[in-house]
Amino acid sequence: MKIGIISDTHNHLHNLQVALERLRQEGAEVLIHCGDLTTPETASALGGFRVIHVCGNGDIATGAIRQALLQLNPSNYSGMIYRGEIEGLQIAAVHGHVSAALxxxxxxxxxxxxxxxxxxxxxxxxxxxxxLINPGALGGVRVEERSFYLLDSQTHQGRFFYLA
Incomplete structure (x- = not known):
């Protein structure tokens, strides 16, 4: 299974749409968002994937974001820390601002x-x-080139994708 990993969207809908389109082309089925979606409107753009979202420090409207994700797919998750399994792999996700948990x-x-x-x-x-995988950021303060990550759970191969 291919897993798309994105983070720190900070409401940058254009970059998010570019990343999601590429992840669809690559065959990603699951999307892990590592926090800072920022609004429920941005969360609504994540349709077509099973979404695991962990809340970031910029996700002020956590309840509304959770509702938007559950409306897309009742098996979606939105919370502070995620622990679960994907195809035999034990996984966890947490936004870095919860440093003790990380x-x-x-x-x-x-x-x-x-x-x-x-x-x-x-x-x-x-x-x-x-x-440990941090996909970089799709929005917000630009520290590095905008990026996201794709991981194949079978081969354990992964790679970064960069936005122009």
């Missing part, structure tokens, strides 16, 4: 894949037995 997940080595955002910096790093 550090505990890293320390515990209790998941195979940990997805995070907040820093607007790309990261794909093996830490012990766990792989």
């Amino acid at each position: 550090q505990e997940l890293i320390r515990s080595q209790s998941v195979d894949l940990l997805f995070t955002g907040h820093t607007h910096r790309r990261r794909d790093e093996q830490i012990g037995k766990m792989r």
Whole structure:
């Protein structure tokens, strides 16, 4: 299964639409949003995927964002920290502003894949037995080139995609 990982949209709908179109072309079925969607209107653009969304510090309207995602698909998730399984892989996601939870997940080595955002910096790093992935940012303060990530859960191969 192909998993799209995006983060820090900060209401930049154009960049989000470009990333989603590419993820559809690549065959992504699941979308993990690592926080800072910002509004329920932006959340409404995520149709066609099973969405796992963790709330970021910019997601002030968390209840409305959750409702928008559940209207798209009742199996979608929106909350502060996600832990679950995808095709035998134990995964977790947390926005980086919840630093204690992020550090505990890293320390515990209790998941195979940990997805995070907040820093607007790309990261794909093996830490012990766990792989930590930050897809970079689609909006907000520009620290690096706009990016997102695609991971194949079968082959464990992943790569960053960059927006022009």
